[in-house]
Amino acid sequence: MSRARAPEPIAEEDALAPRRNPDLTGHEDAERLLLDAWNSGRLPHAWLIGGPPGIGKATLAFRFARFVLSQGHEPPDAGLFGAPPPPASLALSPDAPVFRRVASGGHADLLTVERQRDEKRDRLKRDIAVDDVRKIGPFLRKTAAEGGWRVAVIDGADRMNLSGLNAILKILEEPPPGALLLLVSDNPGGMLPTIRSRCRKLTLQPLPEETVLNLLSQHRPDLGGEDRAALARLAEGSIGRAIGLAEAGGLDLYRELIGLLGTLPRLDITAAHAFGDKLTRKQDDGLYETATDLLVWWLARFVRSLARGAWPAEVVAGEAALMTRLANARGLERWVEVWEKVQRHFARAESANLDRKQVVLNALATLEAAAT
Structure with missing residues (x-):
């Protein structure tokens, strides 16, 4: 969850897809933690972003990936006299070239691995293909095409089988310089302890019901107030679940x-x-x-x-x-x-x-x- 193609306009109906979504609501503390890690100059090479489905984990991962890819090779030295102030936000304008290349799947220094669609059954496959996972190591070891970082996002990392997990473990044991691995998981506890121990863990909490209600008002204004309130309660803090239920x-x-x-x-x-x-x-x-x-x-x-x-x-x-x-x-x-x-x-x-x-x-x- 890599598809390289030329940048294209971002369709309105795809605006909530994590790689295309410029907004993230309700996870300010998590954003601040990532930003502080970057500004410290000692950014961990691997992060395990966990929490319930549909609350914004993948959106945060792509938000951070865009930020890192836009910053150049090294984090700023905040202590250097005369250096520009460190970044104060992970936000990137949707009009920024990096944003648009990431949104279209066309950034040469970003690899996204996720479950693929089973064309016969017209649904996502149960697991992430191990062959896709094995592409990550060679990708991260290459020299960055744009002179900065190489970033890999595994969306649904708990969907890797044992062979895939072992492939990731090899990367974590000898991480390449200038490489960042972001693992997004609904169930971090189900992953190998050796993987968890080698990642910086970041756990996102369900969104407040009022936040889900506000996001539904923004993204599904066609719904009546009673329906939005019911969906917000059904979603239990997951805007993804709320919108998915509305569409289904x-x-x-x-x-x-x-x-x-x-x-x-x-x-x-x-x-x-x-x-x-x-x-x-x-x-x-x-x-x-x-x-x-x-x-x-x-x-x-x-x-x-x-x-x-x-x-x-x-x-x-x-x-x-x-x-x-x-x-x-x-x-x-x-x-x-x-x-x-x-x-x-x-x-x-x-x-x-x-x-x-x-x-x-x-x-x-x-x-x-x-x-x-």
């Missing part, structure tokens, strides 16, 4: 799902079959993935809230009453088992390519059995 029709699916669960403890079988038909009418429209993700998310939210002894603010009306009814039917331990069982059920079904409608019906039946 996730809010309508969630409302339908809560309405269906609201018929528990006696599930409305007719409605359940209609819901399953809707999700599986087409294999490539993403409704099945969105709905199953929302069901697992809701169960996790319910379990966490039950453990705390307080219900969260409702995304849609009726959730609190539903949670109360289910909590009265079974205790925390049983609902934790249900949550874990449904997660495993969806994971096994996907790997075994089982009938998706039946998978959904079986998951709903598991909830019904626990609620009865």
Whole structure:
């Protein structure tokens, strides 16, 4: 997540893509840490940027990559008499040549590695190809084409297999001079300890709900205020998730799902079959993935809230009453088992390519059995 091509105008619909996004909101402390590391003259050669999906990790990585590529070979010597003041921001104008070359994938000193698209299934592949990872070492060892730094960004670093991780470890053990490696990961804890120990770690936190709401107002002004508020709550601090759900029709699916669960403890079988038909009418429209993700998310939210002894603010009306009814039917331990069982059920079904409608019906039946 390298595609070298001539610079092109930045399309408005691509403005939120991390390599093209000039803005980053809510991570000022992380930006300051990166800037201070640069200005110190002792920039670590590798950073592991972690945190939940969709909160701006890759946007920050490309923001820093653009900054470094625009600065020349060495960080400024802030202590040198007469030297220009050190940079005070990572921001680069979208009109700057470096920005536009990075945005178009045409900067000779930047290599981006990410999951590629499976053309047959029209979705991203599960893992980053090891051959793509192995390009990083030779790339970073080359002399910079523009006389500055060589930068590699691995977007989705936790998606590397063991061979890919070992290839990265070799780079970290003997980092080339003038090279910067930025690893972006939703799950840094799942990476090899030897990799984590050789990187400077930077963990980003979920965005405040109000920030997500403001960003939705900016990027999706077509949405009504009630829908924006519901999406901001569903997103749990992830603007990427909020926008993704908006584009996938996730809010309508969630409302339908809560309405269906609201018929528990006696599930409305007719409605359940209609819901399953809707999700599986087409294999490539993403409704099945969105709905199953929302069901697992809701169960996790319910379990966490039950453990705390307080219900969260409702995304849609009726959730609190539903949670109360289910909590009265079974205790925390049983609902934790249900949550874990449904997660495993969806994971096994996907790997075994089982009938998706039946998978959904079986998951709903598991909830019904626990609620009865």
